[in-house]
Amino acid sequence: MPTVMLTGPSGFLGSHLLYRLLREPEVRVHAVARTGTGRTHERLTWHRGDLLEPGLASRLMAEIRPTHLLHNAWFAVPGRFWSDPSNLAWLRASVDLMAAFAAASGQRFVGVGTCAEYDWTGTEPYAEDRTPIRPATLYGKAKAACWAAAQVFEAAGSFQAAWGRIFLPYGPGDTTGRLLPSLMCELRAGRPMSLGDGSLERDFIYAADAADLLVRMLMSQANGAFNVASGQATTLQVAIDHVADRLGRRDLLRFGERPTPVNEPSRLVADPTKVRETLGWTPQTSLLHGLDTVLQSSLQGHQ
Amino acid sequence: MPTVMLTGPSGFLGSHLLYRLLREPEVRVHAVARTGTGRTHERLTWHRGDLLEPGLASRLMAEIRPTHLLHNAWFAVPGRFWSDPSNLAWLRASVDLMAAFAAASGQRFVGVGTCAEYDWTGTEPYAEDRTPIRPATLYGKAKAACWAAAQVFEAAGSFQAAWGRIFLPYGPGDTTGRLLPSLMCELRAGRPMSLGDGSLERDFIYAADAADLLVRMLMSQANGAFNVASGQATTLQVAIDHVADRLGRRDLLRFGERPTPVNEPSRLVADPTKVRETLGWTPQTSLLHGLDTVLQSSLQGHQ
Numbered sequence: 001m002p003t004v005m006l007t008g009p010s011g012f013l014g015s016h017l018l019y020r021l022l023r024e025p026e027v028r029v030h031a032v033a034r035t036g037t038g039r040t041h042e043r044l045t046w047h048r049g050d051l052l053e054p055g056l057a058s059r060l061m062a063e064i065r066p067t068h069l070l071h072n073a074w075f076a077v078p079g080r081f082w083s084d085p086s087n088l089a090w091l092r093a094s095v096d097l098m099a100a101f102a103a104a105s106g107q108r109f110v111g112v113g114t115c116a117e118y119d120w121t122g123t124e125p126y127a128e129d130r131t132p133i134r135p136a137t138l139y140g141k142a143k144a145a146c147w148a149a150a151q152v153f154e155a156a157g158s159f160q161a162a163w164g165r166i167f168l169p170y171g172p173g174d175t176t177g178r179l180l181p182s183l184m185c186e187l188r189a190g191r192p193m194s195l196g197d198g199s200l201e202r203d204f205i206y207a208a209d210a211a212d213l214l215v216r217m218l219m220s221q222a223n224g225a226f227n228v229a230s231g232q233a234t235t236l237q238v239a240i241d242h243v244a245d246r247l248g249r250r251d252l253l254r255f256g257e258r259p260t261p262v263n264e265p266s267r268l269v270a271d272p273t274k275v276r277e278t279l280g281w282t283p284q285t286s287l288l289h290g291l292d293t294v295l296q297s298s299l300q301g302h303q
Numbered sequence: 304m305p306t307v308m309l310t311g312p313s314g315f316l317g318s319h320l321l322y323r324l325l326r327e328p329e330v331r332v333h334a335v336a337r338t339g340t341g342r343t344h345e346r347l348t349w350h351r352g353d354l355l356e357p358g359l360a361s362r363l364m365a366e367i368r369p370t371h372l373l374h375n376a377w378f379a380v381p382g383r384f385w386s387d388p389s390n391l392a393w394l395r396a397s398v399d400l401m402a403a404f405a406a407a408s409g410q411r412f413v414g415v416g417t418c419a420e421y422d423w424t425g426t427e428p429y430a431e432d433r434t435p436i437r438p439a440t441l442y443g444k445a446k447a448a449c450w451a452a453a454q455v456f457e458a459a460g461s462f463q464a465a466w467g468r469i470f471l472p473y474g475p476g477d478t479t480g481r482l483l484p485s486l487m488c489e490l491r492a493g494r495p496m497s498l499g500d501g502s503l504e505r506d507f508i509y510a511a512d513a514a515d516l517l518v519r520m521l522m523s524q525a526n527g528a529f530n531v532a533s534g535q536a537t538t539l540q541v542a543i544d545h546v547a548d549r550l551g552r553r554d555l556l557r558f559g560e561r562p563t564p565v566n567e568p569s570r571l572v573a574d575p576t577k578v579r580e581t582l583g584w585t586p587q588t589s590l591l592h593g594l595d596t597v598l599q600s601s602l603q604g605h606q
Contacts, residue, residue: 132435152441158391
């Protein structure tokens with residue numbers, strides 16, 4: 001029976017990962033979190049701990065001896081994660097975690113990367129093995145260095161490794177201050193929403209789909225980097241209009257009130273070919289259906 | 304007065320780096336080596352230590368408090384360095400060294416990388432910011448990960464960083480079992496030399512020129528990766544014939560006796576543009592002149 005260690009199980013994506021892991025039959029899950037508690041399940045054990053604390057990874061690995069490591073923990077405070085110095089601490093902690101995993105005879109590592117590892121100056125769909133890795137941000141650089149280090153462990157014979165570069169996750173439970181949750185909150189409160197021109201094209205991935213792909217990667221033998229994405233480019237306007245229509249508040253949208261960010265790429269979309277051909281995976285949830293589910297789920301949260 | 308820590312000062316390239324550093328006026332040099340001894344100079348201090356020993360980097364950095372770090376040490380046993388597991392240990396030790404340098408308020412880091420970081424499937428000259436980083440070997444992956452980590456330190460505000468991707472160094476003092484020293488040894492002993500077809504094109508860089516460029520990088524404020532190369536493609540046959548002619552033993556060359564390696568690129572040459580335009584640097588020593596110097600110097604060694 002595979003024994004999986006999941007780091008960062010309490011956040012937005014992490015809670016979807018934990019839910020999906022427990023649906024995998026015959027898998028024992030060890031969740032490592034600073035809080036040390038969460039949902040209960042007969043195959044789930046919680047461990048309290050901060051991975052930035054030196055020595056913790058070694059102690060946990062020696063105790064748990066996981067066969068699989070799904071490494072999702074990172075500094076993730078909205079707005080701050082792009083340039084916070086703790087990205088460096090998370091890189092170093094991740095290398096220590098991988099070393100401890102290798103020392104405990106771990107077999108398979110999957111880490112959560114980011115589309116921000118890619119060179120963002122192109123507008124072609126980003127392909128894992130063709131688009132240059134040229135991160136412009138501290139966050140993107142730290143994630144890219146983490147994957148580079150994982151490949152060294154793999155090449156040295158420590159463990160097999162794969163890496164999921166996640167695009168724009170959204171879904172139930174996202175209260176992170178990102179665009180879509182903020183939009184829903186403002187429109188429901190009857191407040192006008194100040195927006196850019198809506199022309200930016202993005203690749204939204206439903207969080208449960210992202211979790212499904214990452215867990216399939218973990219349970220597969222496919223190595224290398226994979227885009228965790230829908231492969232569909234959607235303008236922000238399409239997503240925003242859909243939410244506003246469902247809430248009957250298109251009148252509150254203020255497109256063009258904000259300047260279009262100059263440092264952001266006009267088009268940020270994944271090439272889904274490698275994931276489809278290597279893993280046979282395609283996302284299950286269309287953006288409009290996914291948005292409807294979020295609207296219903298957050299409505300329940302409001303009641 | 305800048306205080307430079309040089310790691311790996313005792314090997315082939317390292318001894319050229321040390322010699323060149325001491326020609327830099329007003330620089331104090333601290334050389335860290337397992338042997339702990341070597342040439343003497345009024346501005347040079349030797350430190351005995353193995354950087355793979357945990358904690359050593361922190362102790363040395365706290366004691367020396369270098370403003371500049373020139374990180375050349377690595378596992379370098381000929382033939383074995385490509386795939387030896389200690390590449391992983393050297394990556395981890397290098398990250399620890401950088402962390403200790405940052406903690407000691409170090410300002411500028413230069414590391415020695417390799418042309419093996421590049422994707423070797425192309426035949427165009429390799430350009431630092433255009434050729435994909437896609438190392439095929441453990442050595443290349445570990446060096447690429449080391450530079451990726453250095454860029455995270457830089458982006459986090461720890462220190463400024465540059466990286467020299469060295470092509471094929473040669474020069475006096477090279478007794479490493481590489482092609483040219485082996486060739487000279489065999490021809491002088493009157494033994495026939497078994498060779499491939501000689502058609503591979505390589506970028507040879509005279510070791511003193513390589514050391515000059517790396518030290519200039521260290522003393523400059525230019526960040527990023529730079530090719531440490533001549534920018535000239537030479538077939539192996541041209542270099543081999545020149546050595547054989549100087550020794551009057553072309554009769555001993557056996558071109559075509561060995562198969563041409565299938566995993567090696569037919570053409571491996573640097574684009575020198577970035578180094579020239581950013582640092583105003585060009586190599587001083589032509590290949591044929593450099594080979595003559597090696598022949599004279601190794602002749603002295605033979606007498």
